[in-house]
Amino acid sequence: MKLSYNQIAKILLASSLLFVAQSVYAGVAVITHPDVKEIGLSKDKLAKIYLGKLKRYSNGEKIKAVDLPTSESAYQKFYKSVVKKSERAMNSHWSKLKFTGKGKPPVKLNSPSEVVKWVASNKGAIGYIDGKYLNKTVKVVLILP
Amino acid sequence: MKIRIVSILTSLVVLFAPSVNALEVDISGYASFAATKADAQDTSGNNVIYNNGLAGDNVQFDTADSILGLQFSASVSDNIDMTVVLNANGAAGSNYEVTADWAYATYRFSDELSLRMGKYKGSFYMVSDYQDVGYAYPWVRPPQEVYSTNPIKALSGLNLVYQSSLGDMTLLTELYAGSGTHNAYYLPIVADTPTPNGLGNSALKGTTTSFETPNSAGINVSLSGDVGTFRVGYYSTDVNSSTFGITEQKGEFFGVGFNMDWNNLVIYSEYVDRDTAPTLAGAFPDQKAYYATFGYRVGKYLPYVTGAKIEKGKDASTFAQEQSSVALGMRYEVSDTSALKFEVLKATPKDSGYGLFYNTTEEGTIATAKFDLIF
Numbered sequence: 001m002k003l004s005y006n007q008i009a010k011i012l013l014a015s016s017l018l019f020v021a022q023s024v025y026a027g028v029a030v031i032t033h034p035d036v037k038e039i040g041l042s043k044d045k046l047a048k049i050y051l052g053k054l055k056r057y058s059n060g061e062k063i064k065a066v067d068l069p070t071s072e073s074a075y076q077k078f079y080k081s082v083v084k085k086s087e088r089a090m091n092s093h094w095s096k097l098k099f100t101g102k103g104k105p106p107v108k109l110n111s112p113s114e115v116v117k118w119v120a121s122n123k124g125a126i127g128y129i130d131g132k133y134l135n136k137t138v139k140v141v142l143i144l145p
Numbered sequence: 146m147k148i149r150i151v152s153i154l155t156s157l158v159v160l161f162a163p164s165v166n167a168l169e170v171d172i173s174g175y176a177s178f179a180a181t182k183a184d185a186q187d188t189s190g191n192n193v194i195y196n197n198g199l200a201g202d203n204v205q206f207d208t209a210d211s212i213l214g215l216q217f218s219a220s221v222s223d224n225i226d227m228t229v230v231l232n233a234n235g236a237a238g239s240n241y242e243v244t245a246d247w248a249y250a251t252y253r254f255s256d257e258l259s260l261r262m263g264k265y266k267g268s269f270y271m272v273s274d275y276q277d278v279g280y281a282y283p284w285v286r287p288p289q290e291v292y293s294t295n296p297i298k299a300l301s302g303l304n305l306v307y308q309s310s311l312g313d314m315t316l317l318t319e320l321y322a323g324s325g326t327h328n329a330y331y332l333p334i335v336a337d338t339p340t341p342n343g344l345g346n347s348a349l350k351g352t353t354t355s356f357e358t359p360n361s362a363g364i365n366v367s368l369s370g371d372v373g374t375f376r377v378g379y380y381s382t383d384v385n386s387s388t389f390g391i392t393e394q395k396g397e398f399f400g401v402g403f404n405m406d407w408n409n410l411v412i413y414s415e416y417v418d419r420d421t422a423p424t425l426a427g428a429f430p431d432q433k434a435y436y437a438t439f440g441y442r443v444g445k446y447l448p449y450v451t452g453a454k455i456e457k458g459k460d461a462s463t464f465a466q467e468q469s470s471v472a473l474g475m476r477y478e479v480s481d482t483s484a485l486k487f488e489v490l491k492a493t494p495k496d497s498g499y500g501l502f503y504n505t506t507e508e509g510t511i512a513t514a515k516f517d518l519i520f
Contacts, residue, residue, distance in 0.1 A: 053315060057255045070481065087167070087481035089406075095281045095519050098173060099216060100249060100274035101228050101261065102306065 013103040028074045029134055033125045036061065041141045047083045049095040049126065051093065052103040057124070064116050065106035074112065074130040081144055125142070147463035175519045177279040177513045179210030185492075185502050185509025193235045193509070195492070196289050196501040197330035198237040202513045209237035210286055210515060212277050216247075220436030226251040238328060238353045246277075246299045261304040268319055268365035271376050271402040271415055283411055283449050283476050286513070287487040288436040289501055290455035290468060294419050295380075295398055296329040300361055301470060314370040322362040322402060326381075329428070351503055356386035356428070373412075378449070384425060394422040396429060399460045420459055429459025430465040440476075447476040455500065461513030468492055468500025483518035 003035065030046065038057045048054035049065050056062055066077040070087050079085060085093070097103030107117050114134040119125040120137035127138075134140065151317050157237035179403035183200035184194050192202035211234060219505040220230040230247035233239070249263030266274055270292060275281045286292075302323020309316050330353050384391055402415030416435040433456050440449030451472040457465040474488035493508040500510055 088478055091481055091519060092281055095175070095278050096275050099175065099214070099230065099278050099281075100266070100516065101218075101226075101247070101249070102274075102308070104171075 008024040026131055026145075028124070028128050028129045029131045029140050030078075030107045030144070031119050031134070031138040032127075032141050033119055033121075033123055034137070036083075036122060036126070036139060036141075038141065041118045045084045046142070049085050050079075050087075050106060052097060052105070064125045066115050066125065067106040067108045068112065068128070069108070069110060072112065072130070073098060074128060077144060078128045084145055111141045146290045149213065149506065155363050161273035165215075168219045168221070170201035170215075171518065172215065174215040174216055175212070175278045175280060175517070176214070177204070177210060177212045177517045179208060179285065179513060179515040181208055181210060181507060181511060181513045182198055183206050183511050185505065185511075186507060187505035188507060193505045194503045195509070195511050196293060199286075200288070200301060201206040202514070207240075209234050209236035209239075210279075210513065212279070214277055217281075221250075221449045223327055224252075224253045234277070238330075249304070257307055259306050259309075261306065263372070264299050264301045265323075266299050267295070267297050267321070267361075267363065267380065267397055268378055269297070269363075269380055270378075271367075271374070271404060271413070271416070277514060278519065279486075280482070280519045282437065283413070283440050283447055283486075284451065284472075284474060287473070287484045288415075288438070288451055288453040290470065291415050291417050291434040291436050294417050294432050294434050294455070294500065297325065297327050297358060297382075300325045300358070302361070311368070312369055317365075317367045317369070319365040321365075321406075324357070324359045324361055326355060326357050328355055338348060354386060354388040354428075355387075356391075358382040358384060358396075363398075370405045375401060375403040377401045384421070384426060384429065389428045391424060391428060394419040394424045409442040411438070411442060411449065413438040418458060424458065425503060426460060426462040427464050430459040432456070432465055433458050445478040447470075447478075449474050449476070458494070465498075466500055467495035467498035469495070470501075475483055479516075482520065486515045488513045 037059050043053060049063055079090065090120060093103040098105060109118055110130040114119050115127040116133055116135060116138055119127045119130065155510050158181055168351060182204045185195065187193050190402050194201040195455055212232065214230055214232045216228065216230045218226060220226050223443060227250050228247055229245055231243050231247050233241040233243045235241055245264065249261045249265050251259050251261050253259045268274055272282050272287055300321065301344050302321065302322040304319065304321040307318040309502050316469065340409045361382035365376065365378040365389060369373055378400045382396050382397050385391040385393060393403035399422045400415060401418040404413040414437040417431045419429065421429045421431060434454065436451055436453035438449055438451040440447050454469040459468060470483035470492040472490035474486060477485045479485050492500055492502065494502065494506050498508060
């Protein structure tokens with residue numbers, strides 16, 4: 001297919017608009033699978049999810065949480081403002097549960113785009129990413145500025 | 146020996162690797178590398194070792210503090226998980242032989258209730274579940290006065306775990322039943338004067354003897370929140386040991402403790418009470434033991450001080466160990482998954498009694514450097 005200059009201009013305009021739309025979400029976006037029905041997910045509940053204390057949504061659906069590598073700035077922001085624990089404290093927390101079979105840490109993925117893909121394709125999934133990686137395949141439930 | 150573990154572990158990884166995708170086997174692990182040195186002599190000036198060769202006159206790397214563990218876990222179905230933890234340590238009797246301290250299947254009835262079937266660690270102490278995971282606690286090793294009172298590492302049988310929320314706290318109730326064969330290091334108390342039942346026999350000095358625990362059962366309850374954890378546990382078992390000529394004699398073990406990690410303040414404290422049948426007094430005399438640790442986190446540093454004591458229990462057996470110790474230590478966070486630790490411990494046997502040193506009533510010091518990591 002050949003594109004006319006007009007079409008190219010439209011595409012460029014559309015993508016720049018998309019860029020503007022995305023930059024609205026400059027913060028960290030907490031995302032879920034589109035079918036997750038949870039309304040008003042508080043920071044408190046999120047912290048419980050990421051500490052392994054909350055395992056189901058209000059409607060009983062099983063929560064499947066995913067995590068980013070600690071090197072991602074979204075990880076730093078999320079754990080600082082939501083879970084309120086240092087990486088050391090988190091590692092210590094999970095090593096006590098993991099090696100005794102009493103809990104499993106969230107699934108660790110390698111990149112924000114993997115998180116989006118995973119959340120979009122797993123029922124009950126929840127994750128967090130830098131807003132710039134957002135797309136329509138997932139649902140935004142909370143924005144952390 | 147080390148090469149042997151590496152090759153065994155490698156072959157296991159290879160063995161598991163093809164099924165990684167099909168079964169999604171999670172592999173994680175922990176390791177500790179320690180160096181210890183004791184400065185301790187008996188009354189004649191001979192060097193003596195500490196608690197089953199944990200430290201001696203020479204700098205030692207192969208001790209119970211040097212540990213390598215690998216955990217394999219896989220979800221077989223929505224409700225069933227399989228877990229195996231392979232563990233090797235450098236203690237005199239183990240020589241890095243690989244053992245499976247955990248090998249069990251978990252069946253989840255619900256989010257709260259699950260049943261573990263197989264071999265699992267006994268929850269006798271606050272950190273007994275993760276005693277081998279040095280990264281998870283502040284000390285170079287848990288205070289030995291308390292943590293040497295129950296030589297049982299793992300039991301085979303059933304373990305019912307109930308985890309529920311109490312407001313912001315988590316309540317864990319664990320009921321377990323099973324049996325096992327274990328090894329106990331026999332520290333001679335009055336070893337040179339043999340007693341009825343052949344107990345205190347000098348031939349057993351410093352040896353490791355095997356014993357069995359049929360008909361074991363216990364309960365462990367812990368309440369944990371943001372600030373810390375409080376736990377209490379009780380365990381009862383029959384004890385058999387052909388070395389000591391013991392058959393089905395009762396032993397009971399009680400423990401209570403708490404820890405907190407709050408605003409940089411770190412506190413751990415436990416109390417345990419071992420209460421055994423009179424016929425067990427030579428092999429496993431009644432003992433009481435306790436400790437308290439205070440630490441304060443300053444950035445990446447966690448300096449701590451521990452005071453610990455082991456003393457005669459209910460029956461005031463002459464075989465009981467009696468010692469107190471003070472330890473000064475420091476934990477340094479090398480990275481978010483590893484820590485370097487140093488500790489100097491001074492142990493003092495009570496009066497003319499025996500503590501955790503091999504055959505001396507004199508006090509001595511133990512220095513330890515340790516690197517702990519998880520992966």
